[in-house]
Amino acid sequence: MSEPQYIYQHGYNEKNSIAIIWCIDDIKEKAKEMEVSVKLTDDQCMYILQEIHRRHDASLGVSWDTLEYAIESYVNELRCNKCSKVGSFESDGKPALYGQEFDENIYCNNCIPEAWEKMLESEGK
Numbered sequence: 791m792s793e794p795q796y797i798y799q800h801g802y803n804e805k806n807s808i809a810i811i812w813c814i815d816d817i818k819e820k821a822k823e824m825e826v827s828v829k830l831t832d833d834q835c836m837y838i839l840q841e842i843h844r845r846h847d848a849s850l851g852v853s854w855d856t857l858e859y860a861i862e863s864y865v866n867e868l869r870c871n872k873c874s875k876v877g878s879f880e881s882d883g884k885p886a887l888y889g890q891e892f893d894e895n896i897y898c899n900n901c902i903p904e905a906w907e908k909m910l911e912s913e914g915k
């Protein structure tokens with residue numbers, strides 16, 4: 791018997807199982823079709839795939855609709871522009887995010903740029 795060509799880990803291979811693969815290019819293709827305003831990086835696409843995996847329901851499976859839903863939730867979530875940490879402006883238990891009128895970016899407390907401090911000082915706040 792020939793050795794299986796595809797090994798899926800944990801003893802699973804093409805002789806005893808199947809594997810359905812979704813990849814970052816699938817996320818990019820779907821995002822393009824949805825005309826989302828942000829161009830997703832490979833890391834962001836991988837994050838979305840991991841979220842799909844984490845929330846996976848075997849009775850529903852993963853489909854193009856699943857990808858669409860996951861992309862939509864991702865782009866609608868507020869996150870730090872530097873480290874991509876998900877957060878909120880509200881005190882709702884999520885990590886705090888900060889925004890300023892003079893900067894279109896939002897940051898978590900670890901990523902607030904030094905320039906902000908100078909801007910706030912010069913504004914006398």
Ligand SMILES: [Zn+2]
Nearest residue numbers: 870873898901
């Ligand atoms: Zn951050």
